[in-house]
Amino acid sequence: MPNYTLNIRRYSPESGEPAHWEKFEVEMEGHRPVLDAILYARNKVDGSIGIRCSCQAAICGSCGVRINGNPALACNTLLRDAVATAEDGITIDIEPMGNMPVIKDLIVDMDAVHWKKVQRVVPWLIPAGEPPEREYVVPHEAMVDVTQTMACIHCGVCVSDCLSMEADPDFVGPAASAKAYRFVGDPRDAATKDRLVHLAEDPSGIYDCTHCFKCVEVCPKGVAPMNQIMRLRRRATGDFQIKDRNNGYRHEKAFVNIIEKWGTLHEAKLLPDSYGEGLLGKLNPEAQKNLIGSAPTAIRGVLSGKVAPIKVLHHHKLPDQKKVKDIYEKIHGRDERIELNLYIVGEDADALEESAAVAVTEEGTS
Numbered sequence: 001m002p003n004y005t006l007n008i009r010r011y012s013p014e015s016g017e018p019a020h021w022e023k024f025e026v027e028m029e030g031h032r033p034v035l036d037a038i039l040y041a042r043n044k045v046d047g048s049i050g051i052r053c054s055c056q057a058a059i060c061g062s063c064g065v066r067i068n069g070n071p072a073l074a075c076n077t078l079l080r081d082a083v084a085t086a087e088d089g090i091t092i093d094i095e096p097m098g099n100m101p102v103i104k105d106l107i108v109d110m111d112a113v114h115w116k117k118v119q120r121v122v123p124w125l126i127p128a129g130e131p132p133e134r135e136y137v138v139p140h141e142a143m144v145d146v147t148q149t150m151a152c153i154h155c156g157v158c159v160s161d162c163l164s165m166e167a168d169p170d171f172v173g174p175a176a177s178a179k180a181y182r183f184v185g186d187p188r189d190a191a192t193k194d195r196l197v198h199l200a201e202d203p204s205g206i207y208d209c210t211h212c213f214k215c216v217e218v219c220p221k222g223v224a225p226m227n228q229i230m231r232l233r234r235r236a237t238g239d240f241q242i243k244d245r246n247n248g249y250r251h252e253k254a255f256v257n258i259i260e261k262w263g264t265l266h267e268a269k270l271l272p273d274s275y276g277e278g279l280l281g282k283l284n285p286e287a288q289k290n291l292i293g294s295a296p297t298a299i300r301g302v303l304s305g306k307v308a309p310i311k312v313l314h315h316h317k318l319p320d321q322k323k324v325k326d327i328y329e330k331i332h333g334r335d336e337r338i339e340l341n342l343y344i345v346g347e348d349a350d351a352l353e354e355s356a357a358v359a360v361t362e363e364g365t366s
């Protein structure tokens, strides 16, 4: 049977001792999960190892840890896969999730960060008027729309490595944002606009995400929190025209207008247009304040060589800008926005692949 070396980060805040790493040897088949190996070490070698777990089947969301630096469920990561990502090809590093205080060893304080943020988005349905005599009847498509967010098991794996949360611990974060979309997308909810105004106006709300994709990459349930944040933004800007104080609305509009006109991103125009549309908008005192405030960043960009003044001043349009305009016309010509729920598109894609495979087989046999 293969032998695995677990390198577990140990820390007990009340002991006053600094954190340290401890190695444990575990003999176990590679198809067993990392959680089994941690439990083996705890049951057979050192009963003081702190690990939280329950279902051992990727359902309860309690065994989130970092394995070789990446957040994951310990019960959902096989030993053979974990060792394949080990830095030295032998030792599996296991440490607590990030962005949350450590209670003991691999156990983090989910209440202090994750659950607090979930509470912030009012995670329950606010119905309009009295409940109906019998059940609410909801269109099938509406429930399909929120299915992806309903798959969240609140493991905190996405929270662990959210870059924006590292920079701004107040950021509402990926999991709570996905939860917010769960209700924003539900037609029974009567507080859609209030929810969106709150999330758009909050300096640590939906516009605080930097689109790093980490939450999409690590979520064990395919919730794709960043996609839900983008959908919240589209609802806030496209459906409710919420002109927030974070310039999220204007920034999006500036971006879209620039691409329509130039085909590529005209960086020198993006910032001023995000603060104020047209000359009048830029003369607005608030826009002036923001523009002056961002001057040092622009100067730093030029001094470090990241921004080339010549390129900034002479931005070229795409040679065939008409094709870009055609795309815009097609989208603007639609009666309503087509919202792609990637969770569902995945199933469609599978079906398409199947029919393509059948077509190929038929072609081959004819």
Ligand code: SF4
Pocket: 151, 152, 153, 154, 155, 156, 157, 158, 159, 174, 175, 178, 218, 219, 220, 221, 222, 223, 224, 225
């Ligand atoms: S969104 Fe995914 S990673 Fe984040 S808490 Fe929910 S299930 Fe876990």
Ligand code: SF4
Pocket: 158, 161, 162, 163, 164, 165, 173, 174, 208, 209, 210, 211, 212, 213, 214, 215, 216, 225, 226, 229
């Ligand atoms: S995409 Fe946004 S929410 Fe997701 S981890 Fe990155 S910064 Fe955080």
Ligand code: FES
Pocket: 052, 053, 054, 055, 056, 057, 058, 059, 060, 061, 062, 063, 064, 073, 074, 075, 076
């Ligand atoms: S023990 Fe329940 S998700 Fe891992």
